[in-house]
Amino acid sequence: MRIGRLIERIAGLVPVLLGVSVIVFLMITLTPGDPVEIMLGDSRSSPEQEAALRRDMGLDRPMVERFFLFLGNAVRGEFGLSFFHRRPVIDVIGERLPATIELTLVALVLSLVIAIPLGVLAAVKKNTWFDRIGTVGSLLGVSMPGFWFGILLILLFSVKLGWLPVAGRIGFSAEVPFVTGMLLIDTLLAGRLDSFVEAARHILLPALTLALPMAAILMRVTRSSMLEVLRADYVLFAEAKGLSRARVIGRHALKNALIPTVTVAALETGSLLGGNMIVETVFGWPGLGRLVVEAIFSRNYPIVQAAVLLYAVTYVLLNFIADLLYTALNPRIKL
Amino acid sequence: MTAAAGPLLLVEGLTTEFATRGGLVRAVDDVSLRVEAGECLGVVGESGSGKSMTFLSVMGLVRPPGRVSARRLMFDGTDVLALDEAGKRALRGRDIAITMQDALTALNPAFTVATQITEVLIAHNRAASMGEARIKAEEMMRLVGIPAAASRLDDYPHQFSGGMRQRIMIATALACRPRLLIADEPTTALDVTIQAQVLDLIADLRRELGMSVVLITHDLGVVAEHADRVMVMYAGQVVEDGPTATIIDRPAHPYTRGLIDCMPNLETLDRPVHPIPGQVPSPLDLPPHCRFFDRCERAGPQCRVPVALLPLSPDHGVRCIRAEGAAHG
Numbered sequence: 001m002r003i004g005r006l007i008e009r010i011a012g013l014v015p016v017l018l019g020v021s022v023i024v025f026l027m028i029t030l031t032p033g034d035p036v037e038i039m040l041g042d043s044r045s046s047p048e049q050e051a052a053l054r055r056d057m058g059l060d061r062p063m064v065e066r067f068f069l070f071l072g073n074a075v076r077g078e079f080g081l082s083f084f085h086r087r088p089v090i091d092v093i094g095e096r097l098p099a100t101i102e103l104t105l106v107a108l109v110l111s112l113v114i115a116i117p118l119g120v121l122a123a124v125k126k127n128t129w130f131d132r133i134g135t136v137g138s139l140l141g142v143s144m145p146g147f148w149f150g151i152l153l154i155l156l157f158s159v160k161l162g163w164l165p166v167a168g169r170i171g172f173s174a175e176v177p178f179v180t181g182m183l184l185i186d187t188l189l190a191g192r193l194d195s196f197v198e199a200a201r202h203i204l205l206p207a208l209t210l211a212l213p214m215a216a217i218l219m220r221v222t223r224s225s226m227l228e229v230l231r232a233d234y235v236l237f238a239e240a241k242g243l244s245r246a247r248v249i250g251r252h253a254l255k256n257a258l259i260p261t262v263t264v265a266a267l268e269t270g271s272l273l274g275g276n277m278i279v280e281t282v283f284g285w286p287g288l289g290r291l292v293v294e295a296i297f298s299r300n301y302p303i304v305q306a307a308v309l310l311y312a313v314t315y316v317l318l319n320f321i322a323d324l325l326y327t328a329l330n331p332r333i334k335l
Numbered sequence: 336m337t338a339a340a341g342p343l344l345l346v347e348g349l350t351t352e353f354a355t356r357g358g359l360v361r362a363v364d365d366v367s368l369r370v371e372a373g374e375c376l377g378v379v380g381e382s383g384s385g386k387s388m389t390f391l392s393v394m395g396l397v398r399p400p401g402r403v404s405a406r407r408l409m410f411d412g413t414d415v416l417a418l419d420e421a422g423k424r425a426l427r428g429r430d431i432a433i434t435m436q437d438a439l440t441a442l443n444p445a446f447t448v449a450t451q452i453t454e455v456l457i458a459h460n461r462a463a464s465m466g467e468a469r470i471k472a473e474e475m476m477r478l479v480g481i482p483a484a485a486s487r488l489d490d491y492p493h494q495f496s497g498g499m500r501q502r503i504m505i506a507t508a509l510a511c512r513p514r515l516l517i518a519d520e521p522t523t524a525l526d527v528t529i530q531a532q533v534l535d536l537i538a539d540l541r542r543e544l545g546m547s548v549v550l551i552t553h554d555l556g557v558v559a560e561h562a563d564r565v566m567v568m569y570a571g572q573v574v575e576d577g578p579t580a581t582i583i584d585r586p587a588h589p590y591t592r593g594l595i596d597c598m599p600n601l602e603t604l605d606r607p608v609h610p611i612p613g614q615v616p617s618p619l620d621l622p623p624h625c626r627f628f629d630r631c632e633r634a635g636p637q638c639r640v641p642v643a644l645l646p647l648s649p650d651h652g653v654r655c656i657r658a659e660g661a662a663h664g
Contacts, residue, residue: 233440239396241455241507242428255445331491332444 013320020312021074025067028305079306082295089302093288093310098181099169100280100287104272106184106203107210112265114215116254119222119261123230124249134219141216150209150282157205167284170199206283210276214268221264226257259329266322270315341412342369343547344393344431344515348406351385351392355400360618362388362401364571367644370515375541375548377562377579379555379594383615385571386551390517394431395423411514429459432508436520438500442492448503449488452476455510475506478543479536498529502536509540516541517549522557534561555594559583564650567591570615570626573644577651587653589631625655633657 036053054060058069073079079089122134158166169183170176176186176195184203187196229235230253238252239245277289284290288307295303326333351363363385370376378386392403395415408415410426418426435441442451452475453468455461462468469488476484479502492500501521508516518537522530538561541548550562558565559579566576567588575588586592593611613630622628624639631638637656644654 233435233437234443236391236396237433237435237441237504237507238443240394240427240433241458242424242426243454243458244424247454247458252443252446256443330445332493 009320009323013316016316017313018071020316021071021309022067024305024309024312025070027308028301029063029066074306074309079309080302082300082303089306092291092303093306095181096286096288096291097310099183099285100273100276100289102182102184103203103206103210103276103280103285103287104269105182106207107214107272107276108265108269110207110211111215111218111268114211115218116222116258116261118215119219120226120249120254120257122219122223123226123257126227131223134223138216138219141212142220144213146209146213147278147282149212150206150279153205153209154283164205165202169202169286170195206276206279206285209279209283210272214265214272217268218261218265222257222261225260226253229253229257232256255329259326262322262325262329266318266325270311270318273311273314341409343372343374343411344368344370345407345409346393346405347408349389349392349403349408350405351388351397351401351403353401355619357619361621362571362618363392363403366568366571366573368566368573368576370547370549372514373541373545373547374564375538375550375562377558377565378549378551378568379553379558379565380568381553381615383570383618384568386568387519389568390433390519390549390551394427394433394517396427396433425459428455428508428513429461429511430513431515431517432511432513433517433519434501434504434508434521437524438504439492439497439524441504442500442507444492447489447491448472448476448495448507451492452503452507452510455507459511461511471510472506475510476503478540479503479506479509481506497525498532501525501529501533505533505536505540509544509546512544513546515547515549517551519551520553521550522552522554537561555583555598567594570621571618572626572654573652574627574654575652576644577647581651587647587651587658588627588655589633590627593630627655 036050036059040050040053051060058066061069077090081087082089082092085092118134122131125131154166157164176183176190176192179186179189183199184196187193187199230249232253234256235248235253238248243252273288276285276287277293279285280287280289281293288310292304292307294300295307346369347367349363349366349368350361353360353362366385366389368376368389378389380386388397391397392401392405393408395403397403405416410430413426415423415426442448449469449472452472453462453465456468456471457465462471473484473488476487481487481499481502487495492503495503501524505521516537521533521537525533534557537548537550540546548561550558552558562579564577565579565582567574567582567590569590575582575586575591582591583595586595590611593609596609597611611630616622616626616629623641625631625634625642628634628638635657640656642654642656644652645658646652647658
């Protein structure tokens, strides 16, 4: 892959991100309800006071001007103060984001580790009992609501068996210096193996709750693309070369079959970042999802606005990463 | 490997069946053949006549729901039927290699040509290290006539032209210097100008490496030029086999004659070619009698019987009861 093309592709993201910021700005601006009224609440205020606040917040300027102001601030990471926390939005989000990223990454890894081998196996053992059980299992995984599945896991592993903690990220006893904010990494950096195990025990159930529905989809995708690839001439030719079955399936077929899996995994990861509000709430996971839920209920618009923009940017970037992975998997695909 | 007396490849009673929704399809029906050491056997027939399937069956590359059975399958004195899966795998690529019709689909788009050639050498312990395997791969690429082979090792298949890709596939197949090369329609996917080059390359390599070649094609012209013996297949059966000169000059089966008559020829361009009327019977609905019956100009009431492959002479067999000199059975 040539660096020039890579830079060109990154430059190509700018219009997309610009479009996203326009939409986010319009959504917030055009949402019914006057922020000035909300801020002043029920208190009796004079029109002069109201106008002063409006001027203060820049709301008296034309919309186009306000957009560029918003854009300029967004680029610098300034989204104003959180109404509730009375602190800069970027700080509040920055505190919560690592927990969500950590949860998402663990869920992504778990789902890939579950889905790819099972999908390959289901394709190789097509129409056997294994394949049929896999089909039913993945159907169940796709159709089960995440919060319900999470509660089931808590009931079984935490309440009944007592193997894993019910909620939270780590026991109170553990003191870990903040480096990345991701506890699995920070505990290892601090050389605290006991805390690492503790963090891993906490993350397992929420990550599994997120991972299983995703694994179900990824398994189906892997299975069907694998079935198609297994019929390809190059798989037959690889077999004719006398290669081991493991190499024929695990390398020749799988590398070609993974492209649809990567696409879906990228899209699903994007929706994991946004969609784990429920799971974070169920497991008391102090991440971005829960922050946004709280912000929505308390009409903490600056937080919501920044989070929506963040989700959108993440989604765009994930798709970009998927594009990069395609070229690694299939050299015929040019950036 | 001991060089046993007798043919390099001996096949008797090879049958390949597929259970389909419409019923049992017998793609290869009781085929017997042999390939001598150093010989080139031409296999001719229309699409669907079972010629490719015959040799995929020989190599053990037929996938379920396909079922292969044979009375005998000997390679260089080894009973292939008695080998386990690992034994058969060791033969594939090392002793028996195949090239496929279209190199574009046969080479894996996701791997460099170096990877695809070296992995054969490594799988069959023909190279002790990756470095040695790369040197041998480069040698093979030079042998098949890839210009600037060393600099092209790390290119991907799509970066080569059609003719060059075909050469790379041949290089891959021949990496372990196999005793038998099955060339399945090696020229069908190529431009006419490149076709002759690839065929000459296979002929040269055959001499150089002393290997036997099975040349599967629907082009009798190619066979006339390159094969020592010819086997003509129709609807899963061998309908005629014998020395190339005999088959071309005195075809005994009406189908073989039909194939020769519909060959365009520079000397007889003024004469119209004669296509064979009708089409191959559906494999799901094969007649119990001679399978060529419906398309045969010479068919008569006595042809409504199953016909066996009968010898016209010790080295010439034909599946037609009206062929002169055939011992009627």
